Amino acid sequence: MRAGILTIGDELINGFTVDTNAVWLSQALLSRGVSVAIKASVGDETGAIEAILDQWDGEYDWVITTGGLGPTHDDITKSAFCNYFDSEIRFxxxxxxxxxERFKGRGHTIPDNNRSQAEIPTKAEFIANPVGTAPGLKFISKSTTFIVLPGVPREMKAIMTDHVLPDLEGQAPIAWLTLHTAGIFESALAMKLEPLLAKLGGIQLAYLPSYRGVDLRLRSLATGEQGRSKVASAAGEIEAFLGERVYGRDGDTLASVVGQLLLARRETVALAESCSGGVTASDMTDVPGSSAYFKGGVVAYSDAAKVSQLGVNPATLETHGAVSEATARELAEGARIAFDATWGVATTGIAGPSGGSEEKPVGLVYLAVAGPDGTITREARLVADRLPHKSATAHAALNLLRLELLGHGH
Amino acid sequence: MRAGILTIGDELINGFTVDTNAVWLSQALLSRGVSVAIKASVGDETGAIEAILDQWDGEYDWVITTGGLGPTHDDITKSAFCNYFDSEIRFxxxxxxxxxERFKGRGHTIPDNNRSQAEIPTKAEFIANPVGTAPGLKFISKSTTFIVLPGVPREMKAIMTDHVLPDLEGQAPIAWLTLHTAGIFESALAMKLEPLLAKLGGIQLAYLPSYRGVDLRLRSLATGEQGRSKVASAAGEIEAFLGERVYGRDGDTLASVVGQLLLARRETVALAESCSGGVTASDMTDVPGSSAYFKGGVVAYSDAAKVSQLGVNPATLETHGAVSEATARELAEGARIAFDATWGVATTGIAGPSGGSEEKPVGLVYLAVAGPDGTITREARLVADRLPHKSATAHAALNLLRLELLGHGH
Structure with a gap:
């Protein structure tokens, strides 16, 4: 079973809106065993919509469209379908x-521009909208089922969930699984994994690199239970092979994994952030329940704050500079003491765009983790672009803490 | 001039990745007067790519593709183009x-799988990649120019910026402008603006709501200089009409606007964050040069940290709870003193999913701004969903500071 997704709206092709409907629909369909083969977006223009319907009719089992059904969109989508299917409209x-009645029940009078919502193409089936006024429509051609949905995400999801996805139950779902890695580049990862992959038959592997490490997405060519077990065993082999470079699966984040390790040991952590500027704290606090092990942090963006809040020695700043191994060490130790935590983690670096020098270029960062047995530090050269630098630094710092926690756990 | 954008990669159609390349490309093209008529995504499959090339060739002036050029992707895109254009490959x-040499210069040996990056189709022009190893390619058919780019956003953007967009200079650009508002809902904004809009001819207005306020996107139906001046005068009228509800234009953020206000007054700010968990600090430090006015902040995720780092009175926590107006006030005042800043800003609330009660539900937040003339506080009920809550809280806190700065500037 293969599907095409067409999202309709000027805002989608002008680059002002990120197409989250298509992302949700892809995942929903995949979870029911329907592969999305193509996605497209066109503007509010009947000709462009009809051209796509013509190309996709007979090519895909399912075609889902969203958008162009609201009263302010002049029902562009409905017109295009009526043209293509040579359908009349009935009120x-x-x-x-x-x-x-629905409007009356809420104490409102229905605006007249909603009348178009009750205009149903004679060749379409009506699909009820549990949460809004624009109904969904279903057109069926020889070998393709077209589902026409409003663009409001909440309404689109409700119609899909209540009235479309249940028709797809019983399909064998496609099995996939994501492994998250840290501390290794895509090309090195690929070369390491090559010999192992040759042995893992029936598995597709995709590399998804970002400034926060490379994700490995495994997909089984088999479906259903067989696919699930193939993916699980392949994931297990890759994890065993890569060891500590894999930090989690699917919904795990470095912060959630570090949180689990801390919880299991009944330990706590505090942060001293300079160049990561609060991103590490934000990562930690994205995890529900993090207050159980995250005591807090200081974003020490000035030298004065490094001294007053975290007890860094002014002489260290004077001698080595704020971006130095020595300062990173004192920041981590200071955070540990100031927040009375088991672990202290620090970042200090040059996020740019200015502030770099030949000796200390933009992108340079020092990380430190202070713990019960002492303090370790690392120097790294991360991306020299402010926002990615903050994010990559936070990730590297949390990974250093994770490796320390694993090392001490042995 | 009309363009089509094709993004290539299994991760795009499976719903695992949001297609930010297409968003960036749409805006970049539009800024040069090229309208994007269609966007599509297909998986790593030569047949699917060739089908699109066949449909779009002759239909659009420009076709931009991204993805499928990396060493681990088996150069799917290059193969598809070679098939479609009947081209050989030369090394x-x-x-x-x-x-x-580039790898050697960084002390690395180039992995052998990078050899494919030097395989250039004989019918393509080579486009240099200023920041990576995969070059861009240009194929020209009778009436369509195809630009083939790698999928890594940083590389795609660098090639476009350095080598493709300059070819488009001289086109009459489409004029648009974005106004950012805070503290007013979309529907209220629409009702307020309706009478004004009737008077502003030739302007399209789109409402783009998010948890960080509603953006207003203005677009002129005229192009070039005329369009630009129409958009500018419409924006001026809307700003005058909405007053302090508009905080900036285009690339402005609340943090950058607050930063400009502080810089102009030679004042500084410090943060005490509880429920926003570091997002406010991260917003502040996203702005280059923010160290000139941002002294730092404490993410006080435990009661102990509120007391030890920010001097909150334990009796206040005992009597009113951590999520209270009284605690917010002491946090803001504590941050101001601890960091020796002109202003202190605090957030404390219930981000969820747990921790709510009937009296203090998830989503409740208290904000405070402490300044030279005293402290103000606000209670707000923001979205009851952890990550959006953190973000909305940071935004509301920065907006409160902005309004205070404006008030004191009068």
């Missing part, structure tokens, strides 16, 4: 009365 | 030697 008095 | 020894 559904019963549905209109329901809408009138 | 570019000169380019390969450059790559070898």
């Amino acid at each position: 559904d008095e019963g549905y209109w009365q329901k809408l009138v | 570019d020894e000169g380019y390969w030697q450059k790559l070898v």
Whole structure:
């Protein structure tokens, strides 16, 4: 079963809106065993919509469209479908009365521009909208089922969940699994994994690199239970092979994994952030329940704050500079003491765009982790672009803490 | 001039990745007067790519593709283009030697799987990649120019910026402008603006709501200089009408606007964050040069940290709780003193999913701004969903500071 997704709206092709509907639909369909083969977006223009319907009709089992159904969009999508299927429009008095009642029940008078919502193409089936006024529509051609949905995410999801996805139950779902790695580049990872992959038959592997490490997405060519078990065993082999470079699966983040390790040991952590500027704290606090092990942190963006809040020795700043191994060490130790935590983690570096020198270029960062047995530090050269630098630094710092926790756990 | 954008990669159609390349490309093209008529995504499959090339060739003036060029992707995109244009491949020894040298210069040996980066289709022009190893390619058919780019955003953007967009200079650009608002809902904004809009002819207005306020996107139906001046005068009228509800234009953020206000007054700010968990600090430090006015902040995720780092009175926590107006006030005042800043800003609330009660539900937040003339506080009910809550809280806190700065500037 293969599907195409068409999202309709000027805002989608002008680059002002990120197409989250298509992302949600892809995942929903995949979870029911339907592969999305193509996604497209066009503007509010009937000709462009009809051209796609013509190309996709007969090519895909399912075509899902979103958008262009609202009263302010002049029902572009409905017109395009009526043209393509040579369909008349009928006014559904019963549905209109329901809408009138629904508005009345909330103490409103229905605006007249909602009448178009009750205009149903004669060749379409009506699909109820549990949360809004624009109904979904279903057109069926020889070998393709077209589902026409409103663009409002909440309404689109409700119609899919209540009335479309249940029709797809019983399909064998496609099995996939994501492994998250840290501290290794895509090309090195690929070369390491090559011999292992040759042995893992029936598995597709995709590398998804970002400033926060490389994700490995495994997908089984088999479906259903067989696919699930193939993916699980392949993931297990890759994890065993890569060791500590794999930090988690699927919904795990470095912060959630570090949190689990701390919880299990009944330990706590505090942060001293300079160049990561609060991103590490934000990562930690994204995890529900993090207050159990995250005591807090200082974003020490000035030298004065490094001294007053974290007890860094002014002489260290004077001699080595704020971006130095020595300062990183004192920041981590200072955070540990100031927040009375088991572990202290520090970042200090040059996020740019200015502030770099030949000796200390933009992108340079020092990390430190202070713990019960002492303090370790690392120097790294991360991306020299402010926002990615903050993010990459936070990730590297949390990974250093994770490796320390694993090392001490042995 | 009309363009099509094709993004290539299994991760895009499976719903694992949001297609930010297409968003960036749309905006970049639009800024040069090229309208994007269609966007599509297909998986790593030559047949699917060739089908699109066939449909778009002759239909659009420009076709931009991203993805499928990396060493681990088996150069799917290059193969598809070679098939479609019936092109051979040549190995570019000169380019390969450059790559070898580049790696050597950084103390690395080039992995052998990078050789494919030097394989150039004979019918393509080579486009240099200023920041990576995969070059861009340009194919020209009768009436369509195809630009083939790597999928890594940083590389795609660098090639576009250095080598593709300059070719588009001289086109009459489409004029648009974004106004950012805070503290007013979309529907209220629309009702307020309706009478004004009737008077502003030739302007399209789109409402783009998010948890960080509603953006207003203005677009002129005229192009070039005329369009620009129409958009500018419409923006001026809307700003005058909405007053302090508009905090900036285009690339402005609340943090950058607050930063400008502080810089102009030679004042500084410090933060005490509880429920926003570091997001406010991260917003502040996203702005280059923010160290001039941002002294730092404490993410006080434990009661102990609120007391030890920010001098909150334990009796206040005992009597009113951590999520209270009284605690917010002491946090803001504590941050101001601890960091020796002109202003202190505090957040404390219930981000969820747990920790709520009937009296203090998830989403409740108290904000405070302490300044030279005293401290103000606000209670707000923001979205009851952890990550959006953190973000919305940071935004509301910075907006409160902005309004205080404006008030004191009068």
